[in-house]
Amino acid sequence: MPALTFEITNQDTTTHARVGRVTTPHGSFDTPAFMPVGTQGTVKGLLPDQVRESGAQMILGNTYHLMLRPGSELVASQGGLQDWSRWRGPMLTDSGGFQVFSLADLNRITDDGVRFKSHLDGATIELTPERSMRVQHELGADIIMAFDDCPPAGDSFEGDAASYAERVRAANERTLRWLDRCVAEHTRSGRDDKQALFPIVQGGTDLDQRTWCVERVCAADCPGYAIGGVAVGEPPEEIHRVVAHTAPLMPKSKPRYLMGVGYERDIVAAVRAGVDMFDCVLPTRNGRKGYCFTPRGVVKLRNASHKRDPGPIDPDCGCPACSRGYSRSYLHHLFRADELLGPTLASLHNLWHFQRLMLDIRHAIAHNDWSLLARDWPVAQLPTATG
């Protein structure tokens, strides 16, 4: 039996969007799905039951953080990441590569892999395709990601167009060589009936490179595929352009995962391009700062305007903060007084917000009717969207 099955229950008639259901050894989740991020084995500040009650059916863990502390061997000895962290449901781990490139003191990239200094204690650590697989095998998530070379976005690249194109091309070729090694290591492990390996399509903001990469990456027969290297600093229009080009080129019958995205309008645009899975730290990272998402825009709880506001963050929200009478006045106080309950309630609210968006998106696709989404989610509309 394969580690993952994907059933499409409705295909939208006017876009590439589809609703479906992914089944893994730890249970199923509805797509399009938004996965909250549990970086270090916990969605920050929240109990798994609270995450589950928000509607989240699947969460993500970060290989880079967990391999450094407490170490994947320890997690394996405690029954794996899901059992250890008490998350009863499907989970995905990333490959570690993205955090190595963004957080660590990187001191060598070769075809073999990367060598970096840990951001925790400066220890020198090697990460290769094989090691990324072995670490993810020890963590034990239902979906694991291939170790890839993620180039920066064109806008943030220091160099001219020609050298950017060369960097992207080289990254793509390395990503493919590393993918072969990931597939080989994963197959050798015998764990491919328990953990589904998703390769990652790179290519930066160069659409030809995206096409080149998607054709080769998707030639590997895997249970699902991801789009990486998006939302790494480029403007929203660039995100939408790359995703709208890339997603439809990926196999229709497999789940498509857009990594690290994002804001509501980015998610809706990607769903319309045929993407099925999302993850992002926005709900919890911004929640901890008192930034609360609503369908009409962000509410910044620290603002003095909320000091005497008896109303909830969002009157239409069913989250524990909004539905149980916590006022903006009280939440403002919690943030001003640096009380832990502020980040907890705001993070909860934001998780509910994104899960409500996914519910409304699935409803729109299932009924081939985007009008409610256009009416109820002004923040999710693109300037050019026709509804």
Added chain:
Amino acid sequence: MPALTFEITNQDTTTHARVGRVTTPHGSFDTPAFMPVGTQGTVKGLLPDQVRESGAQMILGNTYHLMLRPGSELVASQGGLQDWSRWRGPMLTDSGGFQVFSLADLNRITDDGVRFKSHLDGATIELTPERSMRVQHELGADIIMAFDDCPPAGDSFEGDAASYAERVRAANERTLRWLDRCVAEHTRSGRDDKQALFPIVQGGTDLDQRTWCVERVCAADCPGYAIGGVAVGEPPEEIHRVVAHTAPLMPKSKPRYLMGVGYERDIVAAVRAGVDMFDCVLPTRNGRKGYCFTPRGVVKLRNASHKRDPGPIDPDCGCPACSRGYSRSYLHHLFRADELLGPTLASLHNLWHFQRLMLDIRHAIAHNDWSLLARDWPVAQLPTATG
């Protein structure tokens, strides 16, 4: 109708201990009771529902903190502290005096009151018996405390025995003068049918002064009385000596509240002396540091010995951390990684621990049988206790 009624349902046959029930405008609570502390309008890191599920029926708020931020007028405008903070049940506020003496930059004490600099912004603020009453009226708790002069414990007093005796005597006399003004202000407010004013017995570690004070303080006809100035730095034996002397002198028919105490053995000793109510920050303050209470002693979650321990904090505990499979290994990781969920789970565990102690204490008294308590709570035994 009075703001508070107290019914004693069983009097222990061998000690001064009794079980009972206090009824307030916001509901009832069983005694002996332990009140978690919600310093700034929240029991740190926990939702009111989580506090309630631990078995806590009543919580405490700090007048000093709330008068400085956000201000009692704001809290009143939002419906009072209970409604604003979504605590559905009885609440008690202290007078603000203790924090003024311990936290603020105190620059004048006179018979009129105290003048101090706010620890938040250095603003000069006056607190008098009348102002303490008015602030507590605005916060709106069911039980409010008289504004008193709390002398330090004998051990921590800088001076000889004669000058300590003089300091304690002067504090007692001032406490009584201030009590008259508190009673007058409270009566004038017309809120004595909604909020019960508890006077506070002072006297330091001088038993004669305790006797002198208890006789005069309890001459004021109030719904309950407190013992203050205990656990302010003196050793446990001193706490027990003062409480064992003072509590039995207080009216039998009214609830007796021992302020700011404490550890399990201090609570059990005080219950046996006839105390009905307790509050302490220990469960949450120590929980945030990873110190977890168990009937057999403290578990320090940061200790390396827990790194691979698959067991719970306490196998006999029913709290969300212990009963839902969170291992010491995982909790150790949360604290080492500075994850918010660590303090949350440890605080929850500690609240459940103290509420379980109170449940077992009430059971012991109701059945005139202390044997189970002696067997199940080694940490709560005094070296000299006979069980």
